[in-house]
Amino acid sequence: MIYTCKTPHATEFEEQEKADASSRGVIHKDVTYKSTLFRNLKMDIYEPLKRKSEKAPIYFYIHGGSWLHGEKEWVNISYKTVLRLREEGIAVVSIEYRFLHQASISAMIADCKDALFFIQDNAKVYGVDENFIGLHGHSAGANLALITGLSYAKNSSDIHFIVDEYGPTDVVRLVKENKNRPWWSYIIPNASFRKLSPIEMLHPHMPTIYIVHGEADKTVPLSQSLVFYESLKAEGANVSLTLIPKADHSYEGVEEAVVEKLRADVLAFMLEQYQR
Numbered sequence: 001m002i003y004t005c006k007t008p009h010a011t012e013f014e015e016q017e018k019a020d021a022s023s024r025g026v027i028h029k030d031v032t033y034k035s036t037l038f039r040n041l042k043m044d045i046y047e048p049l050k051r052k053s054e055k056a057p058i059y060f061y062i063h064g065g066s067w068l069h070g071e072k073e074w075v076n077i078s079y080k081t082v083l084r085l086r087e088e089g090i091a092v093v094s095i096e097y098r099f100l101h102q103a104s105i106s107a108m109i110a111d112c113k114d115a116l117f118f119i120q121d122n123a124k125v126y127g128v129d130e131n132f133i134g135l136h137g138h139s140a141g142a143n144l145a146l147i148t149g150l151s152y153a154k155n156s157s158d159i160h161f162i163v164d165e166y167g168p169t170d171v172v173r174l175v176k177e178n179k180n181r182p183w184w185s186y187i188i189p190n191a192s193f194r195k196l197s198p199i200e201m202l203h204p205h206m207p208t209i210y211i212v213h214g215e216a217d218k219t220v221p222l223s224q225s226l227v228f229y230e231s232l233k234a235e236g237a238n239v240s241l242t243l244i245p246k247a248d249h250s251y252e253g254v255e256e257a258v259v260e261k262l263r264a265d266v267l268a269f270m271l272e273q274y275q276r
Contacts (some may be wrong), residue, residue: 025049025086028126033118034111036098043095044072045126047081052089054230055129057274058119059085062112062148066182067196074094081267091128091276093119097144101185105195112148117143120158133268135162139220139249146198146209153207161208161273163266166249168220170227171196177221180196199228208238210269212262214247217234240269270272 026047034041063070074227075094078080082092097111116133137145142164149162154273168174171193175185184194194200209232213225225241232239244262247254251262 024083025262026245030260035097035115036103036107038102039098041096041098041111041115042072043093043119044075045128046086046092046094047118047146048089048091048126049083050089051127053129054127055123056089056091056127057129057132058134059090059092059270060116060119060133060135060145061092062097062135062141062144063094064137064141065099067100067108067140067143068182068184070141078263082261084267085270088274091126100188105188105192109144109147109195112144113152116148116152131158132160132274133158134160134273136165136266136270136274137163137167138165139167143169143171143196143198147196147201149238150198150201150203150206153205157205159207160276161210163210163212163263163270165212165266166214166217166220166225167198169197169224170199173197174220176225199231202231202235202237204235206232206235206237208273209240210266211239211241212244212253212266213241214244214249216246216253217249219249 028045028047030042031045032040033043035172061075063072063074072094075092085092095112095115097115098108100108119128135145137143137148145162146164146167146169149159153159172190175181175193191274211229213220213222213226215222222243229239229241242262242265243252244254244258247258251259
């Protein structure tokens with residue numbers, strides 16, 4: 001079971017896009033936000049290309065990769081989104097975190113929260129607005145974005161929205177129903193899967209949530225998002241759901257034009273939230 005934020009359409013031009021996105025404006029590369037026993041955890045902070053206010057709102061990205069691999073640089077796969085956000089006066093933050101073969105589920109989740117705390121604590125240093133944060137992730141990254149945002153929002157209004165692209169939301173059910181369980185699921189107690197299940201974390205103060213999922217996803221079944229969406233609605237959350245016909249995981253199986261339209265729609269949603 002592989003969760004990745006790459007799409008098959010991105011491969012041939014990914015390196016050029018990364019170069020384009022990473023060569024413009026002020027970028028604080030490999031900023032250490034946390035030291036652990038075996039490694040320092042880092043983030044990249046992309047300052048806005050145009051500042052529209054003294055303090056820039058924050059776009060906080062968490063990469064996917066099965067909770068087992070991935071890089072913070074993956075934010076640049078959707079480089080047009082990154083550049084447009086920065087052009088609109090928004091700061092982009094992309095983080096790394098420990099994986100399941102390196103640490104526990106609790107440690108991985110703590111890394112994401114600590115990264116958020118770090119950027120807030122250092123808001124003046126980087127000229128960002130610690131009170132206006134949007135989170136985004138793909139697959140396993142969407143799962144962590146939901147967990148981070150939902151738990152944080154219980155006691156704070158700083159999280160304004162979360163974008164969840166085909167993220168697993170009920171890992172207890174996902175592991176139980178999957179015939180090809182990942183190896184790590186056999187060495188982790190079943191009770192721990194609840195810690196990776198955003199559906200267990202709903203509460204009355206949730207931010208706006210935007211969900212996107214492919215109807216033909218064989219890695220993270222569509223039911224994960226459908227049940228999550230209905231649960232959010234039942235709790236009174238401001239939530240919307242977009243389904244992509246014929247799309248497998250990472251939107252495989254659909255034309256590039258469909259993926260580009262989707263990215264444009266997600267960008268439009270985020271810009272609307274920031275403009276508020």
